Amino acid sequence: MRQLLLLRHAKSNWDDPTLNDHDRPLDAEGRAAATALRAAMLDLGLAPELILVSSSRRTRETLELLEPLAETTRVLRSSELYLASPAQILEQIAAIPAETRSVMVIAHNPGLHDLAMMLIGSHAISLNQPGTLRVARGFPTAALAEFSVAGPWPTLAQGARLVRFLTPHDVQQTVQNNA
Incomplete structure (x- = not known):
């Protein structure tokens, strides 16, 4: 089995209107x-062997x-991941x-988000498999989707199984519960 982790960058700062989108930094949140x-x-125990990261400042x-x-x-930085479509990410x-x-x-x-939805597939969502409805509702900043991938990387478009979906709210709840 292979593991695919999809992480949306954390919340960025919009305070400086002179910065272009690519150069926006993270905010405190x-x-x-x-x-x-x-x-x-x-x-x-999530420790990826390879990280593909968009070239934007916030990623x-x-x-x-x-x-x-x-x-x-x-770590491989790729300008092709900046605002990439699901097809570009799959490539x-x-x-x-x-x-x-x-x-x-x-x-x-x-x-x-579109890639996660494609990997999950409408069948899994209709069966309400764990986490799939949460992903369907949105992929917030700093959210992490973990997928189990059965086949080789080039066949990823055929689907994968969602293992977990973590949002900043989930992580904060865990921190508060462990405090």
Whole structure:
């Protein structure tokens, strides 16, 4: 089995109207959410071998807040992931070497949400499989969808099984419950 983690960048700052969209940084809420997500990922043992990250500032800053990563984790920055469609994201994933078992993509909506919905498929949503309705309702900033992938990366478009869907609200609830 392979593991695919789809992570939407954390909440970004819109305060500076002179910045273009690509250069917007994270805001304080986004930084806190990404930091909390890092702790949740460690608790769950989520440690991707390869991270594909959009070239935007907010995705790169999200990644920085997930560090330190395992020494063996490779990071590939791709301008093609900036505001990418599901097809463009799939193209990037299809090029991943077969021996890579766990991949994280840090990118943007609507591409990530649309890709997650495509992977889940309407059948799983109609059966109300765990988490699928939550994904269908939206993919907020700093949300993480974990998928189990049976086949090789180039066949990902045929679907995958949603394992979990974490939002900043879920992570915050966990932190409060453990406090």
